[in-house]
Amino acid sequence: MSNAAQLQPVLDRIDADFDNSLERLFALLRIKSISADPAFAGDCRAAADHLARDIATLGFVTEVRPTAGHPAIVAKANGGKGRPHVLFYGHYDVQPVDPLNLWHRPPFEPVVTDHADGRKIIVARGAEDDKGQLMTFVEACRAWKSVTGSLPVDITIVIEGEEEIGSKNFVPFLEKNKADLKADFALVCDTGMWDPNTPAITTSLRGLVYDEVRIKAANRDLHSGIFGGGAQNPIRVLTRILGGLHDDNGRITIPGFYDGVKDLPPDILAQWKNLNLTPDSFLKPIGLSIPAGEKDRLLIEQVSSRPTCDINGIIGGYTGEGSKTVIAAEASAKVSFRLVEGQQPDRIRQAFRDYVTARLPGDCKAEFIDHSNAPAIALDWNMKPLAAAKRALTDEWGKEALLIGSGASIPIVADFKRTLGLDTVLVGFGLDDDNIHSPNEKYDLKSFHKGIRSWARILAALAEAPR
Amino acid sequence: MSNAAQLQPVLDRIDADFDNSLERLFALLRIKSISADPAFAGDCRAAADHLARDIATLGFVTEVRPTAGHPAIVAKANGGKGRPHVLFYGHYDVQPVDPLNLWHRPPFEPVVTDHADGRKIIVARGAEDDKGQLMTFVEACRAWKSVTGSLPVDITIVIEGEEEIGSKNFVPFLEKNKADLKADFALVCDTGMWDPNTPAITTSLRGLVYDEVRIKAANRDLHSGIFGGGAQNPIRVLTRILGGLHDDNGRITIPGFYDGVKDLPPDILAQWKNLNLTPDSFLKPIGLSIPAGEKDRLLIEQVSSRPTCDINGIIGGYTGEGSKTVIAAEASAKVSFRLVEGQQPDRIRQAFRDYVTARLPGDCKAEFIDHSNAPAIALDWNMKPLAAAKRALTDEWGKEALLIGSGASIPIVADFKRTLGLDTVLVGFGLDDDNIHSPNEKYDLKSFHKGIRSWARILAALAEAPR
The missing domain is CATH 3.30.70.360 (Alpha-Beta Plaits)
Incomplete structure (x- = not known):
């Protein structure tokens, strides 16, 4: 049966198993893997071990490998039949939680609760960044494996534990394990959507x-x-x-x-103007009203291209x-x-x-x-897997996926290019109000659920995509 | 026997009893009376009780009285024979001790040790400010009482516990106890000498x-x-x-x-120039070399009159x-x-x-x-007790006592004037290198010893002084 034909049962499986997906995410969120504070080194190790054990159950050959800092996980599932080979990257470490007194609940006791506007949200340190995000991919793999007994493409998963402190030991680790991390391109799930209903692929990142x-x-x-x-x-x-x-x-x-x-090309600037990122939509939720950057620039430029x-x-x-x-x-x-x-x-x-x-x-x-x-990253808007991912996201969300620039930095993307020669497709389901790096970090329950479904679709689409 | 005739036996007594004076100071220094931190409120109370018990043994009618904050001590020893009546003020509270890691020893375990240049020093939080200083006066009273059975002048001692946090509750306390705190003038021991060998009376204070x-x-x-x-x-x-x-x-x-x-009067400026406060003498010991204040002012102006x-x-x-x-x-x-x-x-x-x-x-x-x-304070250089104090200090130290301006603030001096109508004579034995408000606060052993002797002489001189 083709991957396309198997997609619907996989999506159904994701829906049926969603409560268990959530419980698996919670188990990961309960581990206090704060990389910045040496007092939590044992918790970082525990998070790596926990994830490795889980991923091994999906048919991956999995190892927790030492670095000069917190350990990294390398997991490989290869069909060996000339299929596309993707390298998926995520990080299990999280930001410190201070100021602790501003959290409404203990940061490592995840719950599903109601957002003020009625959205269901998962609240915990790491709910989005990056445990929730990386688990969308892991759960998509689980559904494929469970329904079809295999995965649509060859996959190497690499998960590090020092992204929040600059990945200093992970880059030498990449160098050292270069031969072992060969793939056609990389997938990273550590970015956001355009808004709660509009999916996006990030094609530029600030340094x-x-x-x-x-x-x-x-x-x-x-x-x-x-x-x-x-x-x-x-x-x-x-x-x-x-x-x-x-x-x-x-x-x-x-x-x-x-x-x-450089200034933005006029055609991109025109597109961005149409996105209509206003102080009212972007700043009002955080209690502000006046763009604080360069006075002669649009707000969207201030936060992503300047x-x-x-x-x-x-x-x-x-x-x-x-x-x-x-x-x-x-x-x-x-x-x-x-x-x-x-x-x-x-x-x-x-x-x-x-x-x-x-x-x-x-x-x-x-x-x-x-x-x-x-350094800042500008990805190739014409790379082939992008089109497949865009189509899959558009199918899942019922709304055209946007190609956007991000104000944040994901330094590993440059390292993948330099060290492994890989281009990266950045797909994520975060929202601007997720409070990442802040008290009361959250991830929309919808982001988690449809995120899993999105990856299931993307894996199918990549299996069929021209290379 | 006249006070003048009794002075020498009193001074001898001070020398003979000095080890005990030191032990009594140590007992006070061991109490962690940090007024800024509510966690130490019990210690502040303990310091007040401790001092009150001690002062009561010198023939003072002594009470620990509540304020809206940490309590104050009022102790009175009145001969009732029309003698001069002085109000002595000190404070038992001390500054916080952070950063604790910079202390060479625990701040509340006083010791006598050797300064780098050979001076013997007492090291502890409060060693100078103000426990060491106030105990010079208490010990002088003890010597007079012990040798002569009485004190040369009438004395009211008032000691507060919130000087380091702005004396907010002490000023209303003064108002309330005004009738009880009548005196001819005030004595405060919370200032410094000109240098380790030159005594000084402070006649102006910054606000x-x-x-x-x-x-x-x-x-x-x-x-x-x-x-x-x-x-x-x-x-x-x-x-x-x-x-x-x-x-x-x-x-x-x-x-x-x-x-x-206002600018300094030319004659005072000329005197100050002669004092020759140089970057080398004043800043070098703290690792600096360049006066950081207004460029067109002398260093001595920068730190005391500007x-x-x-x-x-x-x-x-x-x-x-x-x-x-x-x-x-x-x-x-x-x-x-x-x-x-x-x-x-x-x-x-x-x-x-x-x-x-x-x-x-x-x-x-x-x-x-x-x-x-x-507010800033400028005292009357011609007030009568000043001449007596100056003579007594000059006698003790064998060097002309200077009248100087201080860069620090002792707000209580203005409150004494406003509330009680009293002028203040400011005599103290601190040195610029005492590290008050800093780690490793110290008081020269010589300051403590000759400070006690100085007060013994001042009390005798005040008893004879014209009023």
Whole structure:
């Protein structure tokens, strides 16, 4: 029987088994696999083991392999009959959960609950990013295997545990396992839909440079009564330098920052204008109303095709209750840049560091820590699997799938190209209100259910697609 | 026998009993009376009870009296023979101890140890500020009482427990107990010497306005990949506003900030120039070399006669290990201003808040918390007890006692004047390298010993002084 003919029973199976799919996702969500905090290294290992055991039941030859950090899973199911071979990528690690007091429920006790507007949602850290998303693919494979005894295409699954901390150890892992990860193209499920009813394939991604700067002045904390006015204050220096990173028009002032950045082609810009991303639709749900980026750019440009700078964290001095008249010995900030095509991460990092250093007053030193470094990605809109995936998504959702640019960074896409020579198809079912990286992360129940069905269709379509 | 004739046996007694004086100070230093943190309220109470019990043994009628916050001690020893009556003030509360990891020893386990340059020092939180200082006075009283059976003058001791958090409940307490706190003038031991060998009386104090500002934007933390560039970032807003508080010449840019600020009289400026406070003597010990204040002012002006602005703390976003691509929903800072004569605290606070509010972009809100509010003090250089104290200090240290201005704030001095009509004589034995409000706070053993002897002499001198 052809894959196309078998699709309907597979979809029916997904519907019938959905409660079990949900319970399997919950089991994964209960594991506290926070990669950023060494205290959770055991939980990261547990998540890898748990997933590997599960995937092995689907006929994959599965291994948990060590990296220099948290382990990765490699699982292979090859028919060996000259079929298309896809490499599916996801990550089992999640973001830290602080501030914990803003969660309405414990972040690692998943539930299905009602969103204010009536949508059913799954709430937990990782519900979307990336446990919910990666399980849509795993569950689609399960349905195919269960109904037909096999999978429509050859599949290698690779799941890492350090995506949220920059995949530093995963890239060498790719290099080392290159021979073992050969495929025709990659599939990644870590992106979003256009809106709750409109599926999308992401064809461009911003890059990311993430730096930490620490400014030091005196050799100890000082009393502001004795030294105030005479001694350099590192918080004053830090705010002065960071406060100058944007000009009055929202442009970034670092010399050379926009070098190589191109305007959108007029036809794409026209399409984007039609998408009508407005402050009302995009910012109002988060309590805002005014686009905060470059004043002469559309909101959709600000969040997807323009480079940005955000201060992600800052700390210095006394931050407890009440007051303390201290001049701190040091202050630090975490600063990140979303990059677009044409910008080189190394150059941007150096330009930022030069900017800071040039503005340091006497008696101050600056130290820097490199947290991540990924170029922007522009995928080929004409790659063949894209058309198959687009058709499958359109069939499932009953609405034309859009090709969109994403403001976020998925550095692994560039690494797949460079290391393995693979192009990537980015399909995901996240929504802008999923609160990923925030308290009360959620995934729409519909995203999870129709996400599984979407992958079942995509696998069938890829089996038939010209290569 | 006259007080003058009894002085030498009193001083001898102080020398003979010094080891016990030190042990009594240690007992007080072991009590964790951190007023800023509600978790230590019981310790504050314990410190008050401990001191009250001790002072009662010196013939004072002693009470621990409640305030709306931590309790205060009132102790009275009146001869009732028309003698001078002094009100001595100190505080038993101490600053928080964070960052704890920078202490070489636990902050509440006092020891005597050797300073790098050979001086013997007492190390503990509160060793100087203000437990060590207030105990110099208590021990001087003990010696007089022990040798002569009485005190040379009438004394009311008042010790509060909230000086480090702005004395908010102590000022109403003064009002309420006004009738009970009558005296001829006040003595405060919470200031410093000019250098380790030169005693000083402080005749001017800077005021203090301490405000906290919290800037809020989105209704939740956001992912910088999805919203970066389009959504307002409160840390960016906060750094931009605070980073503009000083101009390139180190002047504060808040409109009206310098209104009413007068230059030093030429004769005082000439005296101060002679004191020769250099970057080498004042800044080098703290690892700095360049005065950070207004470029056209002497270093001694910057730290004592000019108003300043310091950011004492800042926090926002992700501040843990590693990285998190978050745009925080809010960010906050603690900002304080040292004021000089002519500046009104309420006006300065309002001017700061107006400055922040005027610079807030759309979608941002600012909230403020008032932490303290004290005007600058300029004491009368000709007040009569000053001459007696100066003579006594000069006798003890063998070096002319200086009349100096202090950069720090002791708001209670203004409250004594306003509430009780009292002028204050400020004598203290602190040094610039005492690390008050910092890790490894210390008090020179010599300061403690000769401080006790100094007060013994001052009490004798005040008994004879013209009123």
